Amino acid sequence: MSLADLQPLMLGLILACAALLVLLVDLVIKPSGKPILGWLTAAILAGTLVASWLLPLEGEVQAGVWQGNLWSTFLARVMISAGLLAVLGGLDYVARVWPYRQGEFYTLLLFSLTGMVLLPGCRELAAFVVCFELMGIPIYVLAAYSKNDNGKKPPEAALKLLLIGAASTALTFFGAALLVGMAGSSRFAELVPYEPGPLHAVAALLLLAGMAFKIGVAPFHMWVPDTYEGSPTPVVAFLSVAPKVAGFAALSSIFLIAMPTLAHAWRPMLWLLVVVTMVVGNLVAIPQTNLKRLMAFSGVAQVGYILLGFLGGAEFGAAMMLFYLATYVFANIGMFLIVHAVAEAGEGEDIVSLNGLARRSPWLALALLMFLLSLAGIPFVAGFWAKFYVFTAAWRAGHGEMVLLGALFATVALFYYLGVARAAFVNKSAIEGPVPVKRPLALAIVVCLLGTVGLGAWPNPLVEAALAAVQGLY
Amino acid sequence: MITLPWLSITVAAPFIATLLLLPIPQTQKLAMRLVALLGAAVSLVGALAVYHYYDLQQGGLQLAENYPLVPKLGITLRLAVDGWGVSLLLLTGIIITTGVMATWTLKDREKEFFALLLTLVAGVLGVFVAQDLFVFFLFYEIAVLPMYVLIAVWGSSNKVAEAGPFKFVWKMFDIGGKEYAAMKLTIMLLVGSAFILVAIMAMFFAAGGETFDMSVLGNMKYDLELQKWLFPLVWLGFGTLAGVFPFHTWSPDGHASAPTAVSMLHAGVLMKLGAFGVIRIGMMMLPEGAQFWIPVVGVVAAINVVYGALSAMAQKDLKYIIAYSSVSHMGVVMLGAATLTQGGWNGAIYQMFAHGIMTGLFFALVGLVYERAHTRWVPSMGGFAGPMPIVALFFTIGGLSSLGLPGTAGFVAEFMVFLGAWQSKSAWWALPGIIGAFITAIYVLRVVRDVFWGPGPSAEFHDLPDARRTELGALIVLGACILIFGIWPRLILDYIDPCTKTYLAKIDPSAPTLPFVPQQAGFGGAGAAAMPMHNSMGLGRPFGPGPGQPPGMLPNPGMMPRAAMPGPDMPSGMPRGMQPGMPPAMAPGMAPGMAPGMAPGMAPAMAPGMAPGMAPAMARPAMLGPGAMPMPPPGLPPSPSPAGVAPTGGVQ
Incomplete structure (x- = not known):
């Protein structure tokens, strides 16, 4: 095997090397120069993103253990964009709060991204599980990064994430072990026979439960609000999006590619999960007063919608899921970054801390409104198309009832999203003067805003790209 | 243009x-x-x-x-x-x-x-x-x-007093x-x-x-x-x-x-x-x-x-x-x-x-x-x-x-x-x-x-x-x-009105028409001036035989197209409200009959007043007039034909 054979893995390799590079640079530079590490990471991520268009990334590695195609590249771009935005948004915060631990922060983030980027292409269970854990373990550390901060609950947040993550890994492993044991092979193509038995169905449900923990599907979502609330906001911005994208990639790999013949077993289960997720996420979000907890439950609800695209199945549903994920990255990260900016100004992380934002920083308030509208699925912002497309996919798959349910709960969601908008636009605040926003953070918010509004005005290119990405996937 | x-x-x-x-x-x-x-x-x-x-x-x-x-x-x-x-x-x-x-x-x-x-x-x-x-x-x-x-x-904000069972x-x-x-x-x-x-x-x-x-x-x-x-x-x-x-x-x-x-x-x-x-x-x-x-x-x-x-x-x-x-x-x-x-x-x-x-x-x-x-x-x-x-x-x-x-x-x-x-x-x-x-x-x-x-x-x-x-x-x-x-x-x-008729014909070809709304375009223009107030004659149910008929009023069987729409092959100068089979000679006879003594040029000026309030009052004498109430000509079909409802200007 020559190095040229690893060409399709190039994005993952770049990121892994970058992680090591950051670790090395961290050893040699003076503490005062450490903020350079953040910029270095951002530059590498931006470079990798550009490289994803320049490098030939298609092809098989090790006779089909790993498959590079438009699907894996599309997902890699989404994840790298999420990482880039989160790094930019947290640059100043990381440098200020953990001046001596910056190198580790970015190294962990890059390793996690490496696992994510490699995940969609896996066509073999061992590689799949390794990528899955490479993604997950650094995140446990990142969530616990602000262990010494007073008044917050980082240990609880991180511990919850760790324990539940371990439980979900155990479930995933158990399911995988069952499958491998029965099939005698770990290749996806040979994993499930044409006529699966009951034990296969059990394995499928175990895998489903394991992944449901990771992406925060109700009723496996219990860790989400606590972890979001307790973790540092830039980490949450990353955590709320990138692992979800990877989780959906994993779901697609396992269920659509490896076990299509088991659809009768996991589809009804998934249907139930979608209903529960939409109901729980949307209803529990209503009484929240902490912005991050609100966003956590809104995230649970959003997962319900994304799963709708998954439920839509076939190529169209998967494509619309991709589109949803891409729009979700911009809106959700943008939202968390604004929360971060306001919290950095010393206002706290409650909804009331946004009071009077429209008067203090009109542009920040406008961006907030756009993100909220996108999350709520209002026309002419990206999120509307995303919701509409997954509804279309679900309808095509014969799930008209889900469209009605989804549309009704989108209205419920509007209630709490508008509650946030009301704080910013209607309520008055005692504090005057604009909210200070550092340059990199502002840049990240602007990118999110452009993505949200741009995709709302002209969704077509991304739709086409998503449709192309799923061509011939199954 | x-x-x-x-x-x-x-x-x-x-x-x-x-x-x-x-x-x-x-x-x-x-x-x-x-x-x-x-x-x-x-x-x-x-x-x-x-x-x-x-x-x-x-x-x-x-x-x-x-x-x-x-x-x-x-x-x-x-x-x-x-x-x-x-x-x-x-x-x-x-x-x-x-x-x-x-x-x-x-x-x-x-x-x-x-x-x-x-x-x-x-x-x-x-x-x-x-x-x-x-x-x-x-x-x-x-x-x-x-x-x-x-x-x-x-x-x-308004004050709404607490009341009712949902206080x-x-x-x-x-x-x-x-x-x-x-x-x-x-x-x-x-x-x-x-x-x-x-x-x-x-x-x-x-x-x-x-x-x-x-x-x-x-x-x-x-x-x-x-x-x-x-x-x-x-x-x-x-x-x-x-x-x-x-x-x-x-x-x-x-x-x-x-x-x-x-x-x-x-x-x-x-x-x-x-x-x-x-x-x-x-x-x-x-x-x-x-x-x-x-x-x-x-x-x-x-x-x-x-x-x-x-x-x-x-x-x-x-x-x-x-x-x-x-x-x-x-x-x-x-x-x-x-x-x-x-x-x-x-x-x-x-x-x-x-x-x-x-x-x-x-x-x-x-x-x-x-x-x-x-x-x-x-x-x-x-x-x-x-x-x-x-x-x-x-x-x-x-x-x-x-x-x-x-x-x-x-x-x-x-x-x-x-x-x-x-x-x-x-x-x-x-x-x-x-x-x-x-x-x-x-x-x-x-x-x-x-x-x-x-x-x-x-x-x-x-x-x-x-x-x-x-x-x-x-x-x-x-x-x-x-x-x-x-x-x-x-x-x-x-x-x-024309829009209504086109759309309505698609849904329900037998939908009752309005008795007196002027049909032609271009109010005040030359085309309108030459237009007789023909559709006043196309009376629907209220003035026809039915529960709405005022006592003493004559039924007008011949002049009662329920769907008063021109056929597609109708001569363009022919007023709407007539059946395709109706002889064109009817048309001129109608104008003086419906508004006795009214010059054609007055039609547009009368129209606005006619539409809301005066129409019934005007139409009634007109109907009893000599021109308006002849027996139906032999060629006139007694009931509206479905062909007559084809819209002239389609939605396409």
């Missing part, structure tokens, strides 16, 4: 004005107002241009513009306008321009206010001209959403508060739009999932079962916005809490959007579903009319009175729509126009009164005609139109609706309509008396300033419109 893209201009003007507003600094208040007014005025000019360039002879959809949006999913920005669209565009243009004028003195965050208001209007205008179902829905959403902020920020609710919500009203309105309307979205997607996929083009989707024959469950979705979805009972409850709270221009726009135009959606999408695209549900729609509309009027009578807050009167009047619109008759539909569209103008005027006036007197509590007011005679005058004009006094626009609309109801399969629907008009007379006159003409004013209200400058301009425009369109309904009826 100048080939400017008038529809795009009309729709885009408010939106461009919004963008222009954003960079203006907060201190430049006059500049902001002027930009807002300019955006609104360009829309009005655009609407007038559309009105001017719309070719009545040709009919159908015109001024079409197509811009592909998402070709993969068959979504195209398709703009085109029909006769209904023309009149509703005109209404929107008038209301937004006067709305901006009426809120000229707004003092808080003008930039955001006007920006949101104009965005909203762009959505409204878009709905009336969109010919792509998806774009229709997009514009609809834009028209609904900014309302939340507009009411929550600039609205006013505990007052503790849970801030009932009567502006944020409560805004949220209630937004949530209710968006639940409605969730229904609409589902219906739209069902239609899209039932039609093959290729295109959202409304003319294509509208020509599909959907499965009857599908139609039966889609129609209620559309009806309730759009009906929520139209204030259909019992989903009207957002309307009084919302309208009472909203600032003046928003109330004007919302009650004046947005509610019409709902009714327009029910007719345009529900009834026209799902005709069999509509036929199935129409008894329910009609009964609910009848409840709306009476219940809304009774509720208005019970209110003491001036704005709540007007808001409930809107519920009642929108019931008239829905009642007209439910009749599925030419008269009913003409009346429904005309009522949209008339009520839009009238409610716009009302809310502008209430806003003025509230701004000056700082109260809307009717018992505390009185004798305001002394300090503010102009306001009193216009309120009285609006009130008279509201109760349907002949000579005002409200009369024309209500009369046609009642006539349509009488001709429809459920003739008794006319009764609640008339009862509603009666109750309206009670509460409107009572308010006019209590607020303006009664004893008073008390000392604190002695020097209320009257309407001034732009406010006065707005009042004059709206008041004049009520009178002009009351006296000369053909100004827009000529646009509405």
